[in-house]
Amino acid sequence: MQISMYRASVPVFARNLRNLIGILRKAEASATERKIDQGVLLGYRLAPDMFPLTRQVQIATDMAKGCVSRLAGVEIPAYDDKEATFGDLIARLEKCVAYLESFKPAQIDGTEDKTIVLARPTGDVSYPGLQYLLEYVQPNVYFHCSSAYAILRHCGVNIGKKDFIGPL
């Protein structure tokens, strides 16, 4: 198999979001077992001016669905940011994985030079598809997934790097 824009996006993001589902399931079980209100973990932050767990998960999915939609040239589906339980976040992740995996390689491959425009408060910025994928979306997906992991690790949930990397 050759590396391609599809291979470096859809399966990579789907894998990371699936791993995050596994991590959230362990966190949910840990909260139940330790009699911790789910909201405490969902609202937990590693620093007062850092996003809490729920927002980390939301942004990870937003980055992934935004990326494949923009590369393929289809409208980005909007998700309500109303998740209030681990079950809600897991449902969002599952919905996002199903969306990602609805794309065919032919919709994404060959988009290396496609101009991707992002709206910013300071004005639009644009990147070639390859740079957008490798230097913007991939690091963002990993950043928010591992921030979610780090919050839960810090909160004593029994997870390890294997949960983040996934089965190999």
Add this chain to the structure above:
Amino acid sequence: MQISMYRASVPVFARNLRNLIGILRKAEASATERKIDQGVLLGYRLAPDMFPLTRQVQIATDMAKGCVSRLAGVEIPAYDDKEATFGDLIARLEKCVAYLESFKPAQIDGTEDKTIVLARPTGDVSYPGLQYLLEYVQPNVYFHCSSAYAILRHCGVNIGKKDFIGPL
């Protein structure tokens, strides 16, 4: 430009390690300003059974140099794990970036199906180059770089996601 095994490894890892250098420089300055012994930050962990900052940085470089060496079929350079200051860790990162950037695309490209063997305490495991890069090394590099970031963010160093993602 086409996506390739080289493009998805050498520049991606070099970019992440350079961003990590910037983060460590800010951490060093923060320690000086706040009169915190460097060793406190270097030994800080988000959980008692999680690696401290120094080890996170060491593993990030080990993953990156191991990957390009294995894909190219050259011996992996050994680094002593003796860093005791931010300056030592930054020097290790700079050495690793220079090593990564010494590779030419022709040494890495086309290694999607190359068998990569990793020694494990439980026996050797092997993966095709493409899976090794996208499902093992990339997530590991991101995991350890963002763990380093999360430790320092939790310790009050004035860094933000922009420092992790880098200039775009």
